[in-house]
Amino acid sequence: MQPFTYLRPASLDEALHAASEPGTSVLAGGTTMVDLMRGGLAWPTRLLDISHLPGLADVQTDGPVLRFGALARMADVAENETLQRAYPALVESLQLAASQQLRNAATLGGNILQRTRCPYFRNGVSDCNKRVPGSGCSAVDGEDREMALFGTSESCLANYPGDWGTALAAFDTAVELRSAAGLRTVKFSEFHLPYGEDPAAETVLRPGEIVTAITVRATPAGRASTYLKVRDRQSYAYALVSAAVALEMEGDMVTSARVSLGGVASKPWRSPEAEAALTGRRLSEAVSLEAGEAAFKGAKPRRQNAFKIELGRRVVARAALTAAKRI
């Protein structure tokens, strides 16, 4: 850790102004940021605490667009009754993440900006292109059980770990970004970047920008949705494989399907292949397994993580069957 200046702006305008200074990082719930700083993975010279700013924690769940203020807490949103009824996948993705204590502190905006749990990145020592660009990727010949199957490159195999982000990817989601220069809105599918040459670049967030809200276009598919997470332990662990599935159905016929995958990709991963395998079909265990198979067609397994393809096939299948029961 290095010395830094702690800033506590009184308003969003003041915050946006302060954010434009080089070396500034935003502090929301701090559950990721403090870890990164203590671990020598982030070294801001100015820490801009926005956690108390008014108006940024509002949540609207009526109307054609759901709107989640960036400072809404994971625990609070998980208790939103409309959401529990109409978008169980979103609620479950929050309930199954981290621990109650962390969810009490962590914000939705901070959540989509959490960074990979790849041990080679986190340990502060191993060669890692994300931490020290050009140093190499230790996972290439190292422990790769937790590494991604999609969206990786030879310079980075790390996994995007977030549950909420994975569930959001199944919907028409957008992120509102503000800076001193104004507002822009980015589609969630374009917010995170797959790893290319420079795996340190993870999102399109620009210096000086603050996430103010996440929006989701309302859909009846929200009701028949679920988020299924398989992990090594029952609580307080990241996904080995997870899937969000949201369906619209006529009888047992799937008319529209949304499928996203977690624990297996460098970013929240939408699976049009699985969606196509479900759409227009009568849902059965066999069809759901086919969808699971389709979801992992393009997977690039390493030595220890190939099992995630078989596990993932079953996770998608189970999630589809569970979602269908909620029609």
Add this chain to the structure above:
Amino acid sequence: MDGSIGIPVVRRDAAAKASGAAQYAADFPHAGTAYAALVTSKVARGRITAIDTMAAEAVPGVQMVLTHHSLNEGLGKETFAMKGGHMQSSFMPLTSDEVHYAGQIVCLLIADTQEAAEQAAGLVAVEYATEHASAAMDDPGHEEEPMEKKAIDVGDALAAFAAADVSVDATYLTPAQHHNPIELYAATCAWRDGKLLVNTPSQWVKGKQAALAEIFGIPMEDVHIESPYIGGGFGSKATLLAHTVLVAMAARRLGRPVKLVVPREAMFTVGSFRPATRSRVRLGAKKDGTLTAVLHDEVGQSAVIDHVAFPATEVTARMYASPNIRTRQATIATDVNTPGFQRAPAEAPGFFGFESAVDELAIKLGMDPVELRVRNEPERDPVKGLAWSSRSLVPCFRRGAELFGWSKRNPEVGSMTTPDGLLIGMGCATATYPSAMAPSSARVRLSADGTCVVYCGAHDLGTGAYTVLGQVAADVLGVPDELVRVHLGDSTLPSGPVAGGSITTGSSGAAVHMAALAVRDRLLAAAGDGNPAGWSLAGGQVIGPDGHGRPVAEVVGAVTGGVIEETADWKPDALSDDQMRAGLAGGMAFAGPTTEKHASYSFGAQFAEVHVDPLLRTVRVARMVGVFACGRIINPRTARSNLAGGMVWGASFALLEESQVDRPRARFANTDLAGYHISTNADIGEVVVETIHEDDLVVNPIGAKAVGEIGIVGMNAAIANAVYHATGTRVRKTPILVEDLL
């Protein structure tokens, strides 16, 4: 309240711990403290070719930077605990440019603030000449080093195995694991007038005192170790860790107290860990299940810098009756920090393989696994023919089976399901743990205000020693629990043994018992004006020959000084007086579990029910039942907590715990609590614990056998056996992961 033996007295330290009043090592304030931070090695083997500390030294507030260049002080020689000393390792970092393992301390920084020390640590640039290293036992190129002295041979096991009607031959693996106590390693060292005070969480205050005296060349009484509370130790805080020496040295040089709290990641390398093991188990039996051959070949991970072994074979060889027994022990040296004691160090990994193999044999025989174990119950120790001081394994199995509902188990694989379609698996295993004993002193003081105070340099790791040792005194003196005080965890107290090997209650309890008896004798004598005849103690009263009582406090008040205080030195019979003296001076002096006449072990039967999702193949431990016989239970509440805690750990061992090795770089990979998984509440279903009373006065005068570690032993196998019953997949390694069952 009655606080005598057998009462479930609530832990004396509970309120202080729950309210935050309890002070742990890092909580003791010292005026003018400077703070330390570590730099550890990135590579696992080689030499430091350059170490640039300029930028670190320039950080405002930095007071001292210690590297192998600057640590030129002559230190007294102290050895590795396994060689008769007290150190966790025989290797002392910063004494040369050599690097022997990843995460080795290569630089210590001291600054006015914690922040400055950490910042400076981040600025130290180290260059290495790296050599090939291996931190995993099964990397190619390793050779086994046999330990001939550990071989056990009874009869001709190889021939009997070859001739057996039914046999099992299988190999089982357990990984490296780390203790990961919640309380981090910490040391605050302060010198005053040439005397050293150390606040450090310790399972062995006397040993650390002796070691630091030796290292700094000062008398033992000039070293004071304070460790009233320990936030989990599990064996990791028994021996002296090198960083404590470095901090003490820095404090002496600086002339200021210095404090170091080791960060979580460094916890994986600056202390010890449970080494990986490989067990080949061969069992041969007649068709009726009578064992004819028991063979166990165990290989344990050791370190290049220290040869260490934790042989389970000494215990497995004695588990079941068999005319032919053969065990072999070997080690494989790897480039790691020295492995060490971790709760049931030998037994927990060794019994995973051994008790899994017994289950495999039961299946081959088509026999109930409980009945197979009962059939092979030995009358006497099968290796030397010694009498058991007590052994109630069969009653444990019978009661456990009843509590668990074992009779409802359909032995057919995959035949049982829950109402919501999960596969049910039920398994069992035997648990055992040696009941060794060590010398201990204790002082008991009865005062005119009615209080009874116990002083003993033993340790409470959250296990209940504060409570239990007070009960032993209260039992003799009839003092109500409210008036009992207990002081532990301080090197100025009468010497207690290392908190290891589950010996504290038996050993220090025996010393407290002895001191309390001496106090009682003086009390009765005082009441009878020098003649105790006819006087007795009951209900807080001293009763005279005429049946008239006087309150204890009144009798004590009449004694000159108003207190009756006695100190006792207790030793197990098998040790000589010299061995006792060495032990009380901070040496390692154990007697048992086998002596010339007896073999003393605690025993238990463990049962597990797992639920397996038929599609996803995830495993959940729905239920665990453990019935144990550990002699006399001093406090059923604390005993239950230890046993249940051990079983929870066993579940964690079976399904979660592994220190993964990044093989190309020979480092532990998952060095934080997000990556190193231990059970959460959500992972553990119902836990049922019972104990069976035994009168065992061979083991010690209070009849207490080992409780602290047995709970973990066998639980891993019981779960693996249950997983097999649910799925038909025999997983011969831990942790059992979802990919093993897909």
